[in-house]
Amino acid sequence: MGLDKSTYQGLQPAETLRHYHIDPSKHTGTFETVEDPSFYTPIRKYEGRHRYDPKFEWEPKEERRLIRKLDIRICAWVCFMFFSLQLDRGNITQALSDNMLDDLRINTNDFNTGQTIFYVSFLFAELPSQLISKKLGPDRWIPIQIVSWSLIAGLQALISGRGSFFACRSLLGIMEGGFIPDNILYLSYFYTSVELPIRLSFFWVSYEGTFIVSAFLAYGILHLRGHNGLGGWRWLFALEGLLTGLIGIASWFYLPPSPTQTKGWLRGKDGWFNEREERIMVNRILRDDPSKGDMHNRQALSFRAFWYSLTDYDMWIIYLIGLTWLIPNNPMTNYLTLQLRAAGFDTFETNLLTIPAYVLFILQLLLWTWVSEKTNQRFLTALISQIYALPILVALETIPATSGPWVKWALSMLLVGHPYVHAIIVAITSRNAGSVRTRTVASALYNMSVQASSIISSNIYRDDDKPLYRKGNKVLIAICCYNMVLFIGAKVFYMLKNRSRDKKWAAMSEQEKKTYLKTTNDKGNKRLDFRFSH
Numbered sequence: 001m002g003l004d005k006s007t008y009q010g011l012q013p014a015e016t017l018r019h020y021h022i023d024p025s026k027h028t029g030t031f032e033t034v035e036d037p038s039f040y041t042p043i044r045k046y047e048g049r050h051r052y053d054p055k056f057e058w059e060p061k062e063e064r065r066l067i068r069k070l071d072i073r074i075c076a077w078v079c080f081m082f083f084s085l086q087l088d089r090g091n092i093t094q095a096l097s098d099n100m101l102d103d104l105r106i107n108t109n110d111f112n113t114g115q116t117i118f119y120v121s122f123l124f125a126e127l128p129s130q131l132i133s134k135k136l137g138p139d140r141w142i143p144i145q146i147v148s149w150s151l152i153a154g155l156q157a158l159i160s161g162r163g164s165f166f167a168c169r170s171l172l173g174i175m176e177g178g179f180i181p182d183n184i185l186y187l188s189y190f191y192t193s194v195e196l197p198i199r200l201s202f203f204w205v206s207y208e209g210t211f212i213v214s215a216f217l218a219y220g221i222l223h224l225r226g227h228n229g230l231g232g233w234r235w236l237f238a239l240e241g242l243l244t245g246l247i248g249i250a251s252w253f254y255l256p257p258s259p260t261q262t263k264g265w266l267r268g269k270d271g272w273f274n275e276r277e278e279r280i281m282v283n284r285i286l287r288d289d290p291s292k293g294d295m296h297n298r299q300a301l302s303f304r305a306f307w308y309s310l311t312d313y314d315m316w317i318i319y320l321i322g323l324t325w326l327i328p329n330n331p332m333t334n335y336l337t338l339q340l341r342a343a344g345f346d347t348f349e350t351n352l353l354t355i356p357a358y359v360l361f362i363l364q365l366l367l368w369t370w371v372s373e374k375t376n377q378r379f380l381t382a383l384i385s386q387i388y389a390l391p392i393l394v395a396l397e398t399i400p401a402t403s404g405p406w407v408k409w410a411l412s413m414l415l416v417g418h419p420y421v422h423a424i425i426v427a428i429t430s431r432n433a434g435s436v437r438t439r440t441v442a443s444a445l446y447n448m449s450v451q452a453s454s455i456i457s458s459n460i461y462r463d464d465d466k467p468l469y470r471k472g473n474k475v476l477i478a479i480c481c482y483n484m485v486l487f488i489g490a491k492v493f494y495m496l497k498n499r500s501r502d503k504k505w506a507a508m509s510e511q512e513k514k515t516y517l518k519t520t521n522d523k524g525n526k527r528l529d530f531r532f533s534h
Contacts, residue, residue, distance in 0.1 A: 042293025047258045048282035051275075052293070058280045066277055067195065073272055074190050075199050077254060078183050079206035084146055084247040085179055086210035087240050088153035088172070093354075094218035095233035097337040097347045103231050106162050108338075108463040114169045115334065115458040121173030123451040129178020130185070130444035131306070137298045138186035139255035142179065146248030149175035154241025157234040177451075181443035184426060188439065189258050189297060190281070192288035193431045193533075194373070200423035201369035208365065208420070211358040214240070215351045222347060258297050259285075291435040291524055309433075309441035314497065314525055314532070317490045318429050318442075322449030323456075325382070325425070325487075328389040328480040330457030331472060332396075332415045339412055342467045343405035353409060360417025372424045379428075379491040379534055382421040386483045389418055393480060397473040422450075431533040432494070434525030494534035501528050 042049050092115075101111060133141040152171045159165050183203070191199055221239055225232030256262040259281040262271035273281070286293050332339070336357065340350040372381040392415045399407065429446045433439035460472045505528050508516065516528060525532065 042286060042290075046293045047297050048260045048278070048285075049293075051260055051279045051282040052286060053279060053283060056279055056283050058276075062276075063280060063284060066273075066280055067191075069272070069277075070190050070281075071199070071202075074256075075187070075202055077251070078187060079202055081142065081146060081247065081251055082180075082183065082203055082206045083210045083213070084150070084244040085176060086207050087214055088149060088244050089176060090211060091153075091214055091218070091236055091240055093334070093337050094214060094222065094351060095236055097218075097341060097350045098222045098225060098231060098233040098236070099347075100231070100233045103233070104159065104161055104165060106165065108466070110162055110165070112458050112462075114165050116455050117166050118169040118173040119451050119455040119458065121170045122177040123173075123448050123455070125174045125177025126181065126448045126451065127178070127441070127444045130181050130440055133178065133182040133185065134440050135298065137257050138182050139257045140252075142182050142186070142255065143248050143252035145175060145179055145182070146251060147245055150241050150245035150248055152241075153244060154238050156241070157230075157238040178444065178447075181440075181447050184430060184443050185440060186255075188292070188430055189285070192285060193427070194288070196430060197369055197373055197423055197427035200426050201365055204365055204420060204423055205362050208358045208361045212355050215355050215358075218351050219348055222351075294436055305437045306441060308523075309435075309438040310445070312433075312438055312442070312525070315429070315432060315438070315442050315445070317486075317493055318425065318432070319445055319449040321382075321425060321483075321486055321490060322446045323453050324479055325385065325483050326422075326450060326453050327457050327460070328386065328393060328476045328483070329415055329418045330454060331461045331469070331476065332412055334458060335461055336412055336416055339467070340409060343408045345405065345409075353413075354416075357413040357416035360413065361420055364417060365420045365423065368419045368421055369423050372421075377534075378424050379487050379494075382424050383484060383487040385419040385421050386480050386487065389415065390477065390480045393473055393477045396468075397470060397477065399468075401468060428533050432525060434527070434530050435523060438524050491534050494532040498531050498534075501531065504528055 041054075042052055046052075096111070101107065129141070129145070149172055152168060152175060156168045156172075159168055184200070187196060187199055187203075217240065218236060221236045222232035224230070224235040227235070250266075253264065253266045256264060256267060256272070259273065260278045262273055263269060264271075336354055337350050340353055341347070345353060368381055368384060372378050375381065392411055396411050396415070399411070426443070426446065429442050430439055433442045460475055461469045462472065465471045505513070513529075520527065522528065524530065
């Protein structure tokens with residue numbers, strides 16, 4: 001039977017959860033109330049309104065079977081599309097191992113500038129892309145993005161110097177910007193707040209899995225160096241850009257707009273789900289987060305709604321975290337192939353030696369995402385990423401210059417394979433937004449802050465500081481310590497917010513609660529019955 005947050009009047013939230021054998025202390029739903037279902041009825045234009053029924057019941061085994069179906073049909077394809085993003089965004093590291101910089105007569109600082117241009121372009125495209133996605137629908141906008149950037153990625157094979165390198169990095173950033181929050185918004189149409197973090201971890205497994213696959217692809221493609229007089233890195237850009245374009249075209253025909261709109265050319269004339277499955281999907285999503293029924297999936301944000309979401313101060317601490325938490329690891333990730341080449345490994349050894357780091361990354365990603373949900377501790381779990389990085393950075397700062405190549409490889413591998421808690425923080429952003437409007441903007445703003453951190457990261461390891469980057473590592477150690485304070489501060493901030501609302505809500509009578517829900521102008525995470533995840 002589905003957990004209904006609106007039907008069982010007269011039961012307090014904890015009593016309702018226990019009724020379904022759920023430990024209230026481990027419950028991570030968005031709202032605390034169990035009230036009149038009219039308070040949570042979706043708008044008339046909501047795409048699943050015809051399947052909404054607050055009295056509808058289903059068996060847990062039906063829901064588990066349906067989630068497996070969603071994982072295969074929706075989550076797996078989203079991960080496949082993310083593979084295409086990272087293939088074209090990340091193959092620059094393999095290109096570096098094939099002497100791309102020497103061929104173009106540019107140095108490390110020029111490469112840093114190109115990466116900065118890419119991330120700035122990516123950053124400023126995030127929010128416009130998310131707004132376009134909300135208007136057109138992610139199912140339409142995401143394939144357009146993929147095909148567009150695949151053309152640019154392939155044309156990188158023709159770059160001839162610093163100017164064309166900068167131009168291609170900018171165009172690639174513009175077209176790829178917004179892709180990640182677009183997909184997060186899309187997944188939120190199908191999954192509950194409890195299910196989303198694990199699916200997002202799969203999302204970033206595909207991201208890191210791309211490094212493994214691309215390392216093998218690069219090993220083969222870079223052997224084409226000299227074929228038709230072209231560098232191997234040129235073949236790499238051209239062939240992988242072509243592959244991505246094909247994925248984008250297939251996605252246009254494959255992605256359904258919503259759980260109740262799955263009929264289509266590649267999806268069959270009857271769609272993927274029968275009427276009962278559609279009813280389960282719609283009602284379980286709305287009972288987990290009623291705010292998802294406040295807008296339909298092709299409804300643009302008004303300027304007023306956009307400004308309201310932009311100025312939601314309760315989300316700003318998450319953006320601060322996004323700005324710095326990845327910085328201790330990013331420089332080594334960006335420079336891994338150059339570091340290994342400097343340590344004495346050749347082009348092909350370098351690409352193969354990156355694989356263990358990516359395997360470790362995937363294992364840690366899945367482990368810590370699972371731990372965060374199992375323990376119901378998000379920010380404290382995320383704190384582990386900094387505790388892990390600090391001693392490795394200290395080791396990199398203090399190792400003798402005469403250390404052997406395998407010592408440098410081991411430390412580099414451990415730092416790149418760090419606990420990647422991005423899925424945990426993205427899920428917190430989605431949960432704590434409290435409404436589709438704020439979620440649309442907040443997902444973009446968080447990802448913008450992450451891209452801004454990439455801009456900072458790409459300028460920490462400088463050409464005059466190589467090969468050991470002593471100055472850069474000192475900066476990374478300081479930022480790592482700052483991040484520890486920030487994660488603990490975020491935990492305390494949201495705990496105090498929830499405690500304050502608990503006191504106000506508990507002091508109200510049942511009638512006062514109903515009157516509040518019926519008359520309040522508070523929206524999303526500003527409602528007294530909303531509780532922040534931490």
